[in-house]
Amino acid sequence: QKEVEQNSGxxxxxxxxxxxxxxxxxDRGSQSFFWYRQYSGKSPELIMSIYSNGxxxxxxxxxxxxxxSQYVSLLIRDSQPSDSATYLCAVNPNQLxxxxxxxxxxxx
Amino acid sequence: xxxxxxxxxxxxRKEGQNVTLxxxxxxxxxxxxxxxxxxxxxxxxIYYSQIVNDFQKGDIAEGYSVSREKKESFPLTVTSxxxxxxxxxxxxxxxxxxQWEKLFFGSGTxxxxx
Numbered sequence: 001q002k003e004v005e006q007n008s009g010x011x012x013x014x015x016x017x018x019x020x021x022x023x024x025x026x027d028r029g030s031q032s033f034f035w036y037r038q039y040s041g042k043s044p045e046l047i048m049s050i051y052s053n054g055x056x057x058x059x060x061x062x063x064x065x066x067x068x069s070q071y072v073s074l075l076i077r078d079s080q081p082s083d084s085a086t087y088l089c090a091v092n093p094n095q096l097x098x099x100x101x102x103x104x105x106x107x108x
Numbered sequence: 109x110x111x112x113x114x115x116x117x118x119x120x121r122k123e124g125q126n127v128t129l130x131x132x133x134x135x136x137x138x139x140x141x142x143x144x145x146x147x148x149x150x151x152x153x154i155y156y157s158q159i160v161n162d163f164q165k166g167d168i169a170e171g172y173s174v175s176r177e178k179k180e181s182f183p184l185t186v187t188s189x190x191x192x193x194x195x196x197x198x199x200x201x202x203x204x205x206x207q208w209e210k211l212f213f214g215s216g217t218x219x220x221x222x
Contacts, residue, residue, distance in 0.1 A: 008148060032208055043198055043213035044151070089151055095166065096208050098143075098150035 003027060004091050006099035014107050019076040021098050023089030026070070032092035033065055033072045037085045038101065044088055048074060079106045110135045114199050115213035120222050129217045131199035134218045137212070138184040139205045144168060145196040152182060154197075157182055158205040186219065194220050212217065 005024045013019045021035075030049055050056045050063040050072065062075040072091075076083055079092035086101040112133045114128050121127045133140065143151040165220030167220040171190025176182055182201075186193045199214040 004150070034208060041196075041216075042219075043216050045213075046209070046211070049209050061191070090151075090208075092206075092208055095153055095156070098152070100148065100150045 003093075004062060004089055004099035006087075006089050006102045009103040010105045011102055012105045012107055015079060015081060017079050018103055019079045019083065019091055019104055019106070021074040021076075021087050021089075021104065023073065023091075023099055024071045025089075025091045025097075027091070027093035027097075028067075028070065028081050030067075030086045030093045033063070034090040034092075034096070035061075035072075035074045036085075036088040036090060036098075038055060039085045068103045076104075079104075081106050081108060110169070112199055112201055112212055112214035114197075114217050116217060117215070119217055119219045121219060122222050124188045126185055126187050127193075127219070129197055129199075129219070131182045131184065131214060133180050133182075133201045133212070135201060135203070135212060136179070137201035137203050138179070139202045139207070140176070141200045141202075141211075142166075142172075142174065142182070142184045143198045143200065145198060151198060154184065156205075 003026050035048040038044040048063040050065045054061045060077045064073045084106045086103045088101045089099040115130045141156045142154040155174045157163040160179050173185045197217045202211045
């Protein structure tokens, strides 16, 4: 069983719509949860972190954490073509463990 | 400007050859990390170092070696024992071990086999 699982996509959403990205993890001891955005050939960029159950909002981004169900999600409101990238979920039970990423395509 | 510098950006390895990827940081960070990323995959930890002159194996250390003789430098050697070295290699650092929210990445090195 993979420690951090994400749907590889691509997830295609029209411009202006809400993109919903999901991630599940296996280690119940995980305390820290992160979402990174990675453009092709570039290094990952941290866009959201969340540590407690519930929602955390930052601009157009909302991270949602449910520890009982062991999932964390990222919502992107008013999706823009510049949001087209791969989104990596990372979880910290000990070292940072990354999912395989979900490729998001925002279409015009 | 402070940051992490990886070089070279592209590297080619011949059969049986060892190659070394450079990673230098001027952030005064104690912890440094090497990750490998294959196409369509997430990052996997190769080695990490929490302090100078100390380093630990990550999940996929076989076929790789590192050194941490200076705080600012953490080079990665891909040895001939690594049979499938083609990947994107990322170096990262944090001010102290486990400070994941302040993890800084270099721009990466793409390694290919000739």
